[in-house]
Amino acid sequence: MAAVSLPLAIWLRFWIVDIEWSPLEAWLPTLIFAGVAGVVFQYTGLYRGIWHFASLRDMLAILRGSLLSLLIFLPLLFVFTRLADYPRSALVMQFFILMLLLAGPRILYRSWKDGSLATVLWRGDDKRVPVVLIGSSLAADTFIREMERGPASYRVVGIIDDSAGRHGRDMRGIRVLGRLADLPAIVNNMREIDRPRRAIIADDRLDGRVIRELVETASQFGISVARLPRMTEFRKESEAGQVQSIDVEDLLGRPQRVLDRSAVTQLIAGRRVLVTGAGGTIGSELVRQVAALQPAAIVLFEQSEHALYQIDMELAERMPELPRVAVLGDVRDADAVETVFAAQRPDIVLHAAAYKHVPLVEANAGEGLLTNVRGTHVVAQACQRHNVAVMVMISTDKAVNPTNVMGATKRIAEMVCQSLDLERVTSQRNSTQYVTVRFGNVLGSSGSVVPLFQRQLASGGPLTVTHPDVTRFFMTTREAVELILQAAAMPNDVVHAEGKIFVLDMGEPVRIQDLARQMIRLTGRQPDKDVKIVFTGLRPGEKLYEEVLHSAETTMPTPQEGVMLAAPRIIDRAELERAIATLIHHAERRDTAAVVAGIAALVPEFEHAPNGQGSSSETAAPVNRPAA
Template sequence: MVDELDIDMVIIAMPSASSKQIRNVVELCEEAGVEFRMLPKMADLIAGRVSTGALREVSIEDLLGRDPVKLDLPAIRAGMSGKCILVSGGGGSIGSELCRQVARLGPARLVIVDHSEYNLYRIDYELTRQYPDIEIVSMLCDVTDPSAVDQVFERHRPAVILHAAAYKHVPLLEPQVREAVHNNVIGTRTVADAADRFGSEIFVLVSTDKAVNPANIMGATKRMAEIYCQNLSQHSATRYITVRFGNVLGSAGSVVPLFLEQIRQGGPVTVTHPEITRYFMTIPEASQLILQAGVMGKGGEIYVLDMGQPVKIVYLAEQMIRLSGLEPGSDIEIEFTGLRPGEKLYEELFHEKETLVSTEHSKILLARYRTWDWERLQKLLHDISVACQRYDEDSLRGAMHEFVPELSPTPPAALPSNVIPLDSHKA
């Protein structure tokens, strides 16, 4: 039909289509060699953010995203509106989107905490202009500094804390055990304890699938933070809730910005292994489900977000190259570099000893958690804090294995002959 009618461009006018339907149409357009654009999504049209004439290119989110999330907005609004909400790590990818979502719910005050001056400035600049009627307080604060954290809580008495502050880059943290533990474990404990002392209603820990059977330092520290918050909930009037999910498309340090940069430079696009897979969801979807889980929890739960089917990273790379108008293998090469330290071929969303049960929300599952002896837990955390002060990484590694006995280094994966070792590629 494209050749017969001499079609120059296909307009995909399917604003309510699922990602699978869009992928099918895009593949047909690519096979026919015709340019394509699409109308904005129905949600954007209804919200008035765009007009029907605003054609745009198909994005990777269109191909890998899922159906729109159905939220219990009355419950979320009841849990958030008219209250003081604190978002730690509020300048980061997830944290900033949480701030946007919370601002739409009409809080009495939104307190944004981050240790990056520039990230804090950006989200403050954005939200103070979009929501002039909401009191927005942006504070430079290191979550590992008890005095600074106490000062924030003393001033603002937040009812709800969304704790998104964390180091998350797996290869970077692997040789920096002290920094990973100090920020992700001691920092979480510092904020969580403040929530207890100052009588906050809800504390939500943003966690990761890398905390399940961790093969790296980052995942182990997030699992340690989960354990502390779960068990603290049994000794506090504050409800401590953990939300665990996989990779987020377009977040800082994720493969999407990396691939885009590599494509702009003419390649190659580097993938660690031909079989490596990851779970993906969009930043808005992850943030909305965090808020939903936060108001559902009674305290002590680990909520696992339904991430759909895992996606091969090589498929993601191929689609991003094609969306740039290029062809994988001929215009842009894909090179396999080998798994990095602490990296697994696939991620898991729950531990074998965590029984998953459904909840009232179709995309949120509940994992039954494992209890700890409270005194033992407190002593171990005290020892970890002392080891952090002394930069005693051997003791930290030992404590980490006591906390998370399932922690094991990534076994080397067998790679096919077309894999280019990273060291050789750099040479």
């Protein structure tokens, strides 16, 4: 290219003024410049670049090489020719011609290999799906670049961004068309060939409310909504072009709370941690988050062989260096629990094992009591005997004004831990701190309505909802577990939590009917038109509204946003032990009526509603109940 640039520049200069000139007249300068450029280009590393990956760095190398070559060539040309018969302007023209000859082929080659050149040449025959990106973030830039490389499924026709300063500007040649609120007008003003068939979220900061509004608006135009992987979710750049479906967590997600991660790390790091129910939804997420905090060892205690195998294999693959023990056992078995505690000597116990399916526990009241009450009692007593530093018991909002056996048994489990924690303050015999954490439904858990709706949608519907007005509190598994660990890590002398219960802020309750409609829209279909919603009636023990606080419970804030302290009714320890022993006796004899009666005696607020009716949830206005 260097050998061509000088004769071409001189010829172009003479051609402009209509003077005949032959390139042979410049053989000596051409030879000199070719030699100089060859040495300079080798020195500056210009030949080392791979054309397929030509970048701005390569363009700068071409600029440096061209400029340095001319600066060395000019003195040499003066020595040999005194610049006679060579127009000075041709030398300036040569610089730009040389830049064009060196950079042009590289840019064209990369454009061809990446597919962007083909996109321009055959735009009218483009079979890719037109999409709009929501957010002009780094992820959006990466996605556009990926779509310009080789075969791609999507063609970006515009960007939607709420940042007013970016409206009308371009990102890699793609125009920022306006705000999210302008989406209907933007779509209507587009040509038919450019109308998006999908909206792809490229901004991690969008909260659940904004995403819900986007899904509803987009569905009116037949536009499906998806999202790019979050920056923390992909490990290589090519994964940035992999579009993911919007899930329920995205719809209900809330802004990330600021957490005191140093306190949680200090609680877990270097300690032996035992997790009961380690294979369940909450238990397995506890295991994942605890494993990342560098514990000395982690003990997985689980009744289900399959669930235990799954979480054990996951840990083996993700953290093979972490010492772990997988124990197949039942928390109701006092001998098995004692054996594990004696052998493993845990410092921290996270008790997530429980029966949580309301209708199943309602139909099997004795079994529910044995697991939820006796199991908690067995684990709590073992913690006391073996001087465990902290035991965390996972409770539920169904323990507040319970109308079903499951909720009532979890309230008794709360009372067990409360009484033992108070004993720690009044007696020197117990050094274990008992932490009880109460929250609502976890998205995607085995007992959640979300997997049910997903199965029903996969089979074409209809979606079944028990009642038009039924609402629930929801929280993502990750957020729930983070706050559980945060509550456990709070210094007791700061929050004075003796005998109290940590209550997680669940946000606003969600109407299940609205959740069903949102999930239908996520599939690109319309509720009531494409997929029906059928109301089946409340199930045994089911309430219309869940509550996270009893009307008599006093609450106080904690240093951690999203976590409150509640002080429920306390029962005498000796009285509680006698009542539990009687309940276990009735449960072992399969005397369901006696079990339910005993629960009602121990939990005065328990109003059993075996047919799904309960005065506390339908006729009264409970604490935290949404306005009608």
